[in-house]
Amino acid sequence: MSEQNSVWRARLTRFVPLAVFALLASALYVGLSLNPKEIPSALIDKPVPQFDLPALVGRDADSGLSTADLHTGDLAIVNVWASWCVPCRVEHPLLKRLAAQSGVPVHGLNYKDRPDNARAFLDELGDPFVRVGVDASGRAGIDWGVYGVPETFIISGEGTILHKHIGPLTDQAIDSILLPFLAEAQGK
Amino acid sequence: MTSLRMMIVGAFMGLLLLPTLALAVAVDENPLADPALEQQVQDISKTLRCLVCQNQSIEDSNSDLAKDLRNVVRERVAAGDNGDQVRAYMVDRYGEWVLMSPPVSQRTYVLWLGPLALVLVGLFAIIVMMRRRAADGTQIDIALSDEDKARAKALLKGNDE
Known part of the structure; x- marks a missing residue:
């Protein structure tokens, strides 16, 4: 009886290294496939920070962006961009598509940019923004937890940050994440 | 140059x-x-x-x-x-x-205490293995059949005399 037990035990202990390896391998597989550049936002489900940014001088719709502009009762999208940011250039057509397809107003937070460059960027690539606030010092960006442009936030009508997309928008992100998210948030 | x-x-x-x-x-x-x-x-x-x-x-x-x-x-x-x-x-x-x-918070217990836990698991494994090895030594005596025991006794007696 005990002999049989010890035989079974010996057979099982043989698999212990394999089990440890499998555990380690799966932990590494998951860990290494995460993107360390994507830092989850601390501001999800929090109210938008207090800020009041001046308008982009010389832009047609001459309106800045402030906390009050994000308490309209309707959903809003805030896109952090800059003319010096190459991915923003790539993202811009997709931002226009997001604005057109969702029907949700998109506001721009122009991050640490020169006004003339920012205007030239919009003149060249088109201007999907309802309002543009100029954050020349980058201070409002810090309050928004911005650490790299572009970043795109979805804001509820009550001024709560619902979602943050880090990095340039992609077709896949718009179709599979942002549009469904906006549709669901609108339904509520 | x-x-x-x-x-x-x-x-x-x-x-x-x-x-x-x-x-x-x-x-x-x-x-x-x-x-x-x-x-x-x-x-x-x-x-x-x-x-x-x-x-x-x-x-x-x-x-x-x-x-x-x-x-x-x-x-x-x-x-x-x-x-x-x-x-x-x-x-x-x-x-x-x-x-x-x-x-150190509920979310980081694994991070902070994980290495310590691994060391403890290792120590535990070593202790168990050492105990088992010591126990195995005595088990050889117990596992002897009556016949073997009698022979062993006879041999020991023979040596004593």
């Missing part, structure tokens, strides 16, 4: 200059007038992680954002905040991710 030597010397001098160049990038910040407060700013900055060059503190990083964040630290310290208050300010905006040393 001499020109080669000149080139080597020149390259070496160039290397010596590198650190000063690195410093030159960061000069457009204004350190606080009070050296004690500026020291505090540096100490706090060392505990905050740079979001762009990850795994560097904002004190070590030369990225624009790190520079901006150092200025925010200066502003908070000048306003009378202590280190914990400045860190809380940053955590509010960027999450616990910005702390070089994550706080």
Whole structure:
């Protein structure tokens, strides 16, 4: 009886290294496939920070962006961009598509940019923004937890940050994440 | 020959200059007038992680954002905040991710206690294995059949006499 037990035990202990390896391998597989550049936002489900940014001088719709502009009762999208940011250039057509397809107003937070460059960027690539606030010092960006442009936030009508997309928008992100998210948030 | 030597010397001098160049990038910040407060700013900055060059503190990083964040630290310290208050300010905006040393909390127990737990598991395994080995030694005696025991006794007796 005990002999049989010890035989079974010996057979099982043989698999212990394999089990440890499998555990380690799966932990590494998951860990290494995460993107360390994507830092989850601390501001999800929090109210938008207090800020009041001046308008982009010389832009047609001459309106800045402030906390009050994000308490309209309707959903809003805030896109952090800059003319010096190459991915923003790539993202811009997709931002226009997001604005057109969702029907949700998109506001721009122009991050640490020169006004003339920012205007030239919009003149060249088109201007999907309802309002543009100029954050020349980058201070409002810090309050928004911005650490790299572009970043795109979805804001509820009550001024709560619902979602943050880090990095340039992609077709896949718009179709599979942002549009469904906006549709669901609108339904509520 | 001499020109080669000149080139080597020149390259070496160039290397010596590198650190000063690195410093030159960061000069457009204004350190606080009070050296004690500026020291505090540096100490706090060392505990905050740079979001762009990850795994560097904002004190070590030369990225624009790190520079901006150092200025925010200066502003908070000048306003009378202590280190914990400045860190809380940053955590509010960027999450616990910005702390070089994550706080011990329910979410980080595995991180902090995991290695200790692994050591304990290892110690436990060693103790169990040693015990079993010692037990195996005595089990050989127990596993002897009556016949073997009688033989062993006879042999021992024979030796004794």
